[in-house]
Amino acid sequence: MIKGNMLIGQSGGPTAVINASLVGAIKEGINNPNIEKVYGAINGVAGVLSEVFYDFTTESEENLELLKITPGAALGSVRYYLPDFTSLASASYDYERLLEVFKKYNIRYFYYIGGNDSMDTCNKISRYLELVNYEAYVIGIPKTIDNDLPITDHTPGYGSAIKYVATTMSQINLDTSSYKEGRVTIVEIMGRDAGWLAAGAKLASINNSAPDLIYLPECAFDVDKFLVDVEKIYKEKRKVLVAVGEGIKTKDGEYLLKYRHFKSADSFGHLQLGGVAQVLCEIVGQTLHLPVRSIELNLPQRCASTLLSKTDVEEAFEVGRHAVIFSTAGITDKMVIMKRVNNKIVYDVTDLSNVAKLIKTVPSEFINEEQNNITDKFLDYAMPLIKGEIIVPFENGLPKVYRVKK
Amino acid sequence: MIKGNMLIGQSGGPTAVINASLVGAIKEGINNPNIEKVYGAINGVAGVLSEVFYDFTTESEENLELLKITPGAALGSVRYYLPDFTSLASASYDYERLLEVFKKYNIRYFYYIGGNDSMDTCNKISRYLELVNYEAYVIGIPKTIDNDLPITDHTPGYGSAIKYVATTMSQINLDTSSYKEGRVTIVEIMGRDAGWLAAGAKLASINNSAPDLIYLPECAFDVDKFLVDVEKIYKEKRKVLVAVGEGIKTKDGEYLLKYRHFKSADSFGHLQLGGVAQVLCEIVGQTLHLPVRSIELNLPQRCASTLLSKTDVEEAFEVGRHAVIFSTAGITDKMVIMKRVNNKIVYDVTDLSNVAKLIKTVPSEFINEEQNNITDKFLDYAMPLIKGEIIVPFENGLPKVYRVKK
Numbered sequence: 077m078i079k080g081n082m083l084i085g086q087s088g089g090p091t092a093v094i095n096a097s098l099v100g101a102i103k104e105g106i107n108n109p110n111i112e113k114v115y116g117a118i119n120g121v122a123g124v125l126s127e128v129f130y131d132f133t134t135e136s137e138e139n140l141e142l143l144k145i146t147p148g149a150a151l152g153s154v155r156y157y158l159p160d161f162t163s164l165a166s167a168s169y170d171y172e173r174l175l176e177v178f179k180k181y182n183i184r185y186f187y188y189i190g191g192n193d194s195m196d197t198c199n200k201i202s203r204y205l206e207l208v209n210y211e212a213y214v215i216g217i218p219k220t221i222d223n224d225l226p227i228t229d230h231t232p233g234y235g236s237a238i239k240y241v242a243t244t245m246s247q248i249n250l251d252t253s254s255y256k257e258g259r260v261t262i263v264e265i266m267g268r269d270a271g272w273l274a275a276g277a278k279l280a281s282i283n284n285s286a287p288d289l290i291y292l293p294e295c296a297f298d299v300d301k302f303l304v305d306v307e308k309i310y311k312e313k314r315k316v317l318v319a320v321g322e323g324i325k326t327k328d329g330e331y332l333l334k335y336r337h338f339k340s341a342d343s344f345g346h347l348q349l350g351g352v353a354q355v356l357c358e359i360v361g362q363t364l365h366l367p368v369r370s371i372e373l374n375l376p377q378r379c380a381s382t383l384l385s386k387t388d389v390e391e392a393f394e395v396g397r398h399a400v401i402f403s404t405a406g407i408t409d410k411m412v413i414m415k416r417v418n419n420k421i422v423y424d425v426t427d428l429s430n431v432a433k434l435i436k437t438v439p440s441e442f443i444n445e446e447q448n449n450i451t452d453k454f455l456d457y458a459m460p461l462i463k464g465e466i467i468v469p470f471e472n473g474l475p476k477v478y479r480v481k482k
Numbered sequence: 483m484i485k486g487n488m489l490i491g492q493s494g495g496p497t498a499v500i501n502a503s504l505v506g507a508i509k510e511g512i513n514n515p516n517i518e519k520v521y522g523a524i525n526g527v528a529g530v531l532s533e534v535f536y537d538f539t540t541e542s543e544e545n546l547e548l549l550k551i552t553p554g555a556a557l558g559s560v561r562y563y564l565p566d567f568t569s570l571a572s573a574s575y576d577y578e579r580l581l582e583v584f585k586k587y588n589i590r591y592f593y594y595i596g597g598n599d600s601m602d603t604c605n606k607i608s609r610y611l612e613l614v615n616y617e618a619y620v621i622g623i624p625k626t627i628d629n630d631l632p633i634t635d636h637t638p639g640y641g642s643a644i645k646y647v648a649t650t651m652s653q654i655n656l657d658t659s660s661y662k663e664g665r666v667t668i669v670e671i672m673g674r675d676a677g678w679l680a681a682g683a684k685l686a687s688i689n690n691s692a693p694d695l696i697y698l699p700e701c702a703f704d705v706d707k708f709l710v711d712v713e714k715i716y717k718e719k720r721k722v723l724v725a726v727g728e729g730i731k732t733k734d735g736e737y738l739l740k741y742r743h744f745k746s747a748d749s750f751g752h753l754q755l756g757g758v759a760q761v762l763c764e765i766v767g768q769t770l771h772l773p774v775r776s777i778e779l780n781l782p783q784r785c786a787s788t789l790l791s792k793t794d795v796e797e798a799f800e801v802g803r804h805a806v807i808f809s810t811a812g813i814t815d816k817m818v819i820m821k822r823v824n825n826k827i828v829y830d831v832t833d834l835s836n837v838a839k840l841i842k843t844v845p846s847e848f849i850n851e852e853q854n855n856i857t858d859k860f861l862d863y864a865m866p867l868i869k870g871e872i873i874v875p876f877e878n879g880l881p882k883v884y885r886v887k888k
Contacts, residue, residue, distance in 0.1 A: 250554030
């Protein structure tokens, strides 16, 4: 294999374990005989084009271990995507510039940690470098709390996110059970196009705290049916706990967030103020006249480094490490995937083009017939992903973190 | 001392350590020679009046240890407060009924875990029992995440709540720092009348993640000054992190939540949909045209049992235990308090009437001159309260909890 330097970048929304994948790749890069310098690109492709690198080659073990459990994209992320091209002539200047930088720094191994859009970028870089006959090995490292990448059994970041969702759901359930005469509590969970995260709320059944109702963007949301369900459960239990994916849509495919025609147009004149849980709150309050509260789980879903899944951290690390292993074995233009074989995870690759810009939604076997809850079959799938805890180091009462100097 | 049974209840909003105080009192009750049966009242005063008790006398050590770190009011809480009276003749039937129940179960030691309203209830019960010459010892056990009870140095529940606030703030800071071109992120923290919890965001300075701006309900909120501050910081850093207490008010004493006259009345026609962070988001978006996001920390502030302060748990336990110790030494009509003596906590009592219905706000020495941040002096006060972590037991990926059968 060709000897040279490696460059790694992060892209898209961060996860709680995005840096575990980074550290997995860095550690393998430091030890790998084909790799000399281990560079990180600050702010993804933007950092590549502007030559803003951080050199990890001599980074201490202590810093890397802390980095592994630090939330946020340590290298800085970016939402910049390279334009498409069909031939060398149609490739934008960005590609020329990228090649220039790769040559200058002798980058022969390139890794990009990201979701489906980032895999598309990765694929374009790979195709361009091949077109110009520059020998380089390009591998995508999957990450997304949304778990919506195809081919791979699941994505690094998802396990910790649903561990957070299920634990928080359980804690909210215990809190709201304090009163005999309770409320309707509506918890909004991330996931615009796929309901993987909202489905994770079902895991709270492990300690008997699962929500009464769970709604995913995969199913057409029927407001009338929802109100019937809520009223029925409230009558019986004097409280209702609802989990809802932020991207639920009506049967006409309209986001409920834009659902302005309930009761009166006027009453939903300012929906940009709130999320879908608040819309449902308003509907429940106005129609059923029940006490109601909305909770948006928001960013902590992807950055709660104090509630990591050990399995997820280890897998994220391995996915990063395997990217380097695969590439230095001559594999390129691929994304690392996880396969579940006899309940163990095996690391493999798939073509970047199989993943780029595609979305995997929650299959119907994980959704109950009434489309207001999740089946036990999902538990079989998801329980292994939240297994184990990481005891993060604290100092003066707060978690220790490591920041890469940008 | 008189021998008899003890009864303990929980009232008001739960905290993450409300059950640690319960367990502290139960354990001391089980061991105390003056106490025979250890009863818990289900749903506070309501359970007393309707004789719905749970008998903890033979509860296992294992259950109690788990109960100690289970969030939510394990006995069930209540928002029922006893009516006032000036003489025996003016006391409502509730008091007669309570005396009847106390006699029937030979309750000689009564404890009520709650905030200032609950201390008022406790005080009334104590005064009534004295009026009718029924020998009983009544002690209030403070709890509130709001830290707004007078006399005591701080309240059980506050330490864990600000550990959660500061840790989450730090994690949000790392997450939102992922992008070079960031946003204005406005984080809403509980506290309607006092800003103790919002001040806790300052603790994120321990790992250099404190918000840029912190606003408390104690200071008149000036929208124009706020916009100037936000714009200045954004220009410099390309991102701004703001912490805001939910109860901030304008100089006219109006909750900002009701602030509908900015730009146009119409544009704030439906503020019930959101919290104060959303109001500020709308203002920042409309005026400064900056990308902006609101995050409401919501219920997890008081129920995140996976992020407890060890100091808080131990103090909550001790406050409960001391209630029983003090009462069986003949003390009654008091609330347990914590005093800070040479940086150690000493347990003492104060008259219930000193506490009932009073509120302690954040002193001006903890607020900076510009009234948009918190001073380092606050850190000296608050850092000891978040010290230490509790490793909670997990099972199948989720925290184990113990539920009292109601």
